[in-house]
Amino acid sequence: MTVSRMLPRAVAVAAAALTIAVTMAPPPAQATDYKNEYKVSTVIPVPFPWGIAAEEWARLVAERTDGRITMKLYPGAQLVAGEQTKEFTALRRGGIDMAVGSTINWSPQIVELNLFSLPFLMPDYAALDALTQGPVGARLFEIIRENGVEPLGWAENGFREVSNSRHAIATPEDLAGMKMRVVGSPLFNDTFTALGANPAQMSWADAKPALTTGAVDGQENPLTIFAIAKMHEVGQTHVTLWHYMADPLIFGVSHKVWETFTPEDQEILRQAAIDAGAKGIEVARAGLTADDESLIEEIEGQGVTVTRLTDAQRQMFVDATQDVYETWANKIGRDLVTQAEESIANR
Structure with missing residues (x-):
């Protein structure tokens, strides 16, 4: 068979193979499939x-x-x-x-x-x-x-701050025996237990009724939630800015x-x-930074006492929760925690 007679057959075979491949390939996503x-x-x-x-x-x-x-x-x-x-x-x-x-x-x-x-x-x-x-x-x-x-x-x-209906919180001793609503996380339970409080895990839907009736004394949440949800109206008259964790x-x-x-x-x-x-x-x-504390001032204007921790006071809380930190650092992964600590130190 001559080359000139072989060429059309080769082209036909290649075309057939391409057709089969295209037919079997999955179709690309289309907006009509959404x-x-x-x-x-x-x-x-x-x-x-x-x-x-x-x-x-x-x-x-x-x-x-x-x-x-x-x-x-x-x-x-x-x-x-x-x-x-x-x-x-x-x-x-x-x-x-x-x-x-x-x-x-x-x-x-x-x-x-x-x-x-x-x-x-x-x-x-x-x-x-x-x-x-x-x-x-x-x-x-x-x-x-x-x-x-x-x-x-x-x-x-946001950063989660702590509030309560009893008194200002400036040291770990101020939390002793206080009933505190926390989210459903074992780490939160461990942290507040280490601070001497009595943590109660409950959803946000259950939190406000519990605060209203006095079933719990306090809670922790970003100040935007505190303000918009009007937490001062359910007896939360003391807030401490402690930036203990963020969400x-x-x-x-x-x-x-x-x-x-x-x-x-x-x-x-x-x-x-x-x-x-x-x-x-x-x-x-908004309203929570060093150059704009308007939200904090708004909360104070509602009759809420806002406590700002000194470096020495904050360190007391750090020391009181150090064992919790170390235990959970191992669960999270020491390499990741170390990387986080280095990133913060170099910020």
Whole structure:
């Protein structure tokens, strides 16, 4: 057979093989395959910074995709029947499409997220930024990704301060015997027990009624929550600014959903989360910085006594919780904690 007669046959065979390969290849994601609506889980709604960040994310995504991706917020952790600590599991399994989740609430499944709850690790916002925006934040995102959720950006619930209805708290002894509402995390329980308090774990939905009736004496939360929820009206007349831990938020998408989006839409979702997170952080810090204490002044104007710790007083709390810090540093991973300590020292 001559070369000229062989060539058409070779071309035909190659064409047939290409046709088979194309036919068998999985089709690329198309907007027509998208859900009519994506469910987004949050715990706290607007007007809290948490809800504002989530709402802004949904708005930006809808705008930047020309409506191809529509997101509906479900606050109050209603997609998991109010069980905040089950949110990450539902997200990983695809029962929830997306979430703006708390590092506290996700820590039962991702133990490394307890880093932000180590008592008195982060003294200020610069320290918090050094973690979320540096190598520690990048490593935490890798761990979350390995567990079936695509992390896109950071937002913020804020530094958690302590309040109560009995008296000012300036030393660990002031907490002795005090009944304190804490979130459902063993680390919080250990921290307040070390300080001599009697911690009671309960959801936020149960916290205000308990404070109103006096079933508990106090609680710990960011001051934005204290102010918007009008905690002074349920007897919380003493606040101590101790910055004992912070609660960053993470924009996440279930991998079962993430993989259905085109690369272009994935990038839109990611950048929208980053932009929405920046807005949420700005709102969470408003009135709480050295050059603007307007929110603190507003709380004081409501008849609340605000105690600011001296360095020596803060150190007393650090010393009282040192054993808790060391125990949990080992659970979280000593290498990660050391990296966090170095990032903060070099901020």
